[in-house]
Amino acid sequence: MAITYKDATIQEVNDAMQSSWNAFKEYRKKDLKERAQFLKTVAREMQDVSAELISTASRETNLDEARLTVEFNRTVFQLTSYADACANGTWLDIRIDTGDSKRNPPKPDLRKMLVPLGPVVVFGSSNFPFAYSTAGGDTACALAAGCPVVIKAHPAHAETSELVANAVQRAAKKCGLPEGVFIHLHGASFEVGKALVQHPLTKAVGFTGSFEGGKALFDLANGREEPIPVFSEMGSVNPVFMLPAKLKSDAATIATMYADSITQSVGQFCTNPGILVGVEDYSLEQFKKFLGKQIQKVRPAKMLHPGIAKSFVQKREKALAQKSVAVAATTEFEPDENESIPTLAEVPAKEFLKNTLLHKEVFGPFSLLVKCSDVNEMTQVANAIEGQLTCSLIATNDEVKANPKLVEILKDKCGRFVLNGVPTGVEVALSMHHGGPYPATTDSRFTAVGADGIKRFARPVCFQNWSNELLPDELKNENPLNLWRTVNNELSKDPVI
Amino acid sequence: MAITYKDATIQEVNDAMQSSWNAFKEYRKKDLKERAQFLKTVAREMQDVSAELISTASRETNLDEARLTVEFNRTVFQLTSYADACANGTWLDIRIDTGDSKRNPPKPDLRKMLVPLGPVVVFGSSNFPFAYSTAGGDTACALAAGCPVVIKAHPAHAETSELVANAVQRAAKKCGLPEGVFIHLHGASFEVGKALVQHPLTKAVGFTGSFEGGKALFDLANGREEPIPVFSEMGSVNPVFMLPAKLKSDAATIATMYADSITQSVGQFCTNPGILVGVEDYSLEQFKKFLGKQIQKVRPAKMLHPGIAKSFVQKREKALAQKSVAVAATTEFEPDENESIPTLAEVPAKEFLKNTLLHKEVFGPFSLLVKCSDVNEMTQVANAIEGQLTCSLIATNDEVKANPKLVEILKDKCGRFVLNGVPTGVEVALSMHHGGPYPATTDSRFTAVGADGIKRFARPVCFQNWSNELLPDELKNENPLNLWRTVNNELSKDPVI
Incomplete structure (x- = not known):
């Protein structure tokens, strides 16, 4: 039996934000190691109840336990690796320029580092009940930055969210942190989210989900008396451009790789490849045949929740009803x-170029093969697509070199550019960029995955002419925390002399 | 005789953006050294006509030549020092994580660097005809990032702007860059700015000026079909908090320092200290007397343009008409x-706390002394103010240590925190932060001064599984450009093995 939770009232939202703000005043004083310790304790508390978490999530999301175990381990890795990045402190972007009293006018001593923005509201996603929800990437980044978190549980896995929240709260207690450092609210209605984003004590927002949801929060945040940054990761169609020579050399392998990428986790990854673009020839026909055969064998499976299943059916039907679209x-x-x-559907590029509805995501195991008459037309298709989390290119080295225009256009459209691989499987690493031009996200300069995501929730403060004893440890001459710092334009860990 | 220029037509705006976009495709391919060379050539071309530039600017802005010479040299320093930062390449934030084919699933090779956003529209400011106008900080940062610039000249110094633009265009020609890399448009009406911000090929905006102007552009940009980042630096009142012991020890020196800071450049700096906060006692009376005497001796001077003069008179009169406000x-x-x-005006803190009109900037040589009954009330004042470019604290070391709450609140409100100094005089350095919480700017995470300002106009792209020969030089194994890179979580200049 699913437990139902009551939506938070406006009073509860107000209390939560006030409590979060009070906690901010304590929490931001915690040093990097204490924050890292907190994140690692969260990971351990979750691991202690992993079986219950995974079985509950499986019941709520229809995702199988093997899939959820991978995601659970990813979540633990995020928490621990962002904890290490937090403690390491390179993300603070410390810059020091020492003063010179003899210059006319005297040159001041200037020392800059990142400080936390304040309470961050995080919206859990439906498709990642662990990794991009309650104690997921946004939460880990905000806590690492020194910001308390108020999370709005995703109603499709509210019980899982509640259990994860309990683990985080146990960790906070063990680490001696104020209760308000992490607050969990339920809210099936849009009103709860709206009140959270509009609350004056909210200083930033993290969101993973649909374009409609992410854009609505972005607009609310910009409409506030004090606008605040919103990082909405809103998915994308993750187009794949397949050049002829590479496809010819390996159509079967590429088809197998993509059959898996399109259908894994019931096609419910934000990096699911929703558009495949190729040049009409024998190899493309072969590729289509191989891929089609494997798609035929994939069993239907329950989607995350009835709303997503309904939306999938509608969007799929609408796409298939467009002119010249056929089921492959x-x-x-x-x-x-x-x-x-x-x-797997198919459409001639000529029609695709005319019909922007076909450029939009059908969230689920659906992919559209766009058939071009030549690479020129393929370049037109590349030009026509919107901003994406990823673009993928299937090409030989010679083909990459022979098509600089196509390559440059694709780079321009995406946050991650995959060569001869699939876009699904988002590695958790500092080098990862999980972002991209609008409408993939609301700010292409930030990432949702990897420790650079911490920077979404921090801003620089420059201390001018503070004496060494009054400066934060991070900026003191002797570099007591042994951090990388740019001192007089040179990166170093040396003390300032 | 002032030359008058016709506003650009909508057709001219469209042509400019198309030409800028075309130039983007060329310009972004230029390597870091070529971009640096361009910025340095701009500086030289401006130096070649410095006398004409300075005399024209003085005629247009009423600022004297000595003041403008300082600003001119600052502009040259910005261009050359950002050129060095550009070539140095640390700002690219390169992160490399090498792959591992033996892991299950295989770990991909991931390499991330910043790439330019696209055409940037820059709005020249009225108060800095060189440093924050045509070839000022925003332009230098955008060009360093690899973005072409379309500038809307400030109508109050359109002729200066035209002359600077000619110098930039000569530099572009000398460096063999496409004409569209820098385009100069006139526009006294808001329509030109609006059309520029709304144009689909515009990818970012830099603005320095009034709150009304900056907020209007921010709203336009967020209302686009594809929202784009706007960095508006919108000024602030730059409050100064003076604690009793420090004031007692040095009231005369502090008064002299502030008399100068309040009135220099006719009070028309965005870091002008508009609010002085002290505790009512004998020292504060002394300070007021000293400061008042010096203010009396300052001669009235022509403001930048009649609009600013009119606004100064109106805002000053309105402030002075508020309850309990007196002229000191x-x-x-x-x-x-x-x-x-x-x-110099004065008001009891009790009234200041009730009347938010007094918290707003009176742009010009005007400062309001807020008199508190004790440090507690001073803390309430700190709590009540909005986001600021700077906060300043006048305090002994012991006073800083004894008032952690006040110190923390002030840090929370500003981008730069000055101790025992004045906020005017914004050093051009990597460690500078010229930004701050809203309404000082539209995004507290970015800066308008210092080479970190380049990051406003760039976004990360991650290359997944690209072979070494196909990667940009910045990311190649052998590190041919000798850049700082984070390789497998360690900063280094070593090649990747």
Whole structure:
């Protein structure tokens, strides 16, 4: 039996933000090691109840336990690796320029580092109940930055969210942190989210989900008396451009790789490849045949929740009803209620270029093969697509070199540019960029994955002419925390003399 | 005789943005050294005509040549020092994580660096005809990032702007860059600015000026079909908090320092200290007397343009008409038309706390002394003010240590925190932060001064599984550009093995 939770009232939202603000005053004083310790304790508290978490999430999301175990481990890795990055402190972007009293006018001593923005409101996603929800990437980044977090649980896995929140709160207690450092609220209605984003004590927002949801929060935040930064990761179609020579050399392998990428986790990854673009020739026909055969064999599966299943059916049907769109392959099994229908559709590039509806995401196991007459037309398709989390290119080295225009356009459209691989599988690493031009996200300069995501929730403060004893440890001459700092334009860990 | 320029037509705006976009495709391919060379050539071309530039600017802005010479040299230093920072390449934030094919699943090779956003529209400021206008900080940062610039000249110094633009265009020609890399448009009406910000090929905006102007552009940019980042630096009142012991030890020196800071450049700096906060005692009376005497001796002077002079008079009168506000001192000279009226006003903190109109900037040589009954009330004043470019604290070391709450609140409100100094005099250095919480700027995470300002106009792209020969030089194994890079979580200049 699913537990139902009451939406937070406006009074509860106000109390939560006030409590978060009070906690901010304490929490931001915690040093980097204490914050790292907190994140690692959260990871351990979650691990202690992993079986219960995974089984509850599986019941709520219809995702199988193997898939959720991978995600759970990813979440633990995020917490511990961001904890290490937090403690390491390079993200503070410390810059020191020493003064010179003999210059006319005297040159002041200037020392800059990042400080936390304040309470961050995080919206859990539906498709990642662990990694991009309650104690997921946004939460880990905000806590590492020194910001308390108020989370709005995703109603589709509210019980999982509650259990994760309990683990975080146990960790906070063990670390001697104020209760308000992490607050968990339920809210199936949009009103709760709206009140949270509009609250004057909210200083930033993290969101992972649909374009409609992310854009609505962005607009609310910009409409405030004091606008605040919103990082909304809103998904994308993650187009794949396949050049002829590479496809010819390996159509079967590429088809297998993509059949898996399109359908894994019931196609519910934000990096799911929703558009495949190729040049009409024998190899493309072969590729389509191979891919189609594998799509046919994929069994329908329950989607995350009935709303997503309904939306998938509607968007799929709408796409298939467009002029010149045909089904290339679909599952040979009959779907039950709320189940997906793995599908490969096809359309000539000429029609794709005319119809922007086909450029939009059909969230689920659906991909559209866009057939071009030549690489020129393929370049037009690249030009026509919107901003993306990822673009992928299937090409030989010679093809990459022979098509600089296509390569440059694709780079321009995305946050991550994959060569001869699949966009799904977002590595957690400092070098990862999980972001991209609008509408993939609301700010292409920031990432949702990797420790650079901490910077979404911090801002620089420059201390001018403070004496050494009054400066934060991070900026003291002797560099007691042994941090990387740029001193008089040179990176170093040396003390300032 | 002032030359008048016709506003750009909508067609001219469209042509400019298309030409800028075309130039982007060329310009972004230029390597870091070529971009640096361009910035240095701009500086040289401006130096070649410095006398004409300075005399024209003086005629247009009423600022004297000595003041403008300092600003001119600052502008040259910005161009050359940002050129060095550009070539140095640390700002690219390169992160490399090498792959591991033996891991299950295989770990991809990931390499991330910043790339330019695209055409940037820059709005020249009225108060800095060189440093924050046509070839000022925003332009230098955008060009360093690899973005072409379209500048809207400030109508109050359109001729200066035209001359500077000619110098930039000569530099572009000498460096073999496409004409569209820098485009200069006139626009006295808001329509030109609006069309520029709304144009689909505009990818970012830099603005320095009034709150009304900066906020309007921010709203326009967020209302686009594709929202784009706007960095508006919108000024602030730069409050100064003076604690009793320090004031007692040095009231005369502090008064002299502040008399100068309040009135220099006719009070038309964005870091002008508009609010002085002290505790009512004998020292504060002494300070007021010293400061008042010096304010009396400051001669009225022509403001930047009649609009600013009119606004100064109106805002000053409105402030002085508020309950319990009194004039503490004003110039003993009679002002002519369009001249400033150097003024020190005073108000009890109790009234200041009730009346938010008094928290707003009166742009010009005007400062309001807020008199508190004790440090507690001073802390309430700190709590009540809005986000600021700077806060200043006048205090002994012991007073800093004894008032952690006040110190923390002030840090929270500003981008730069000055101890025992004045906020005017914004050093051009990597460690500078010229930004701050809203409404000082539209995004507290970025700076308008210092080479970190380049990051406003760039975004990360991650290359996944690209072979070494296909990667940009910045990311190649052998590190041919000898850049600082974070490789497998360690900063180094070593090649990747």
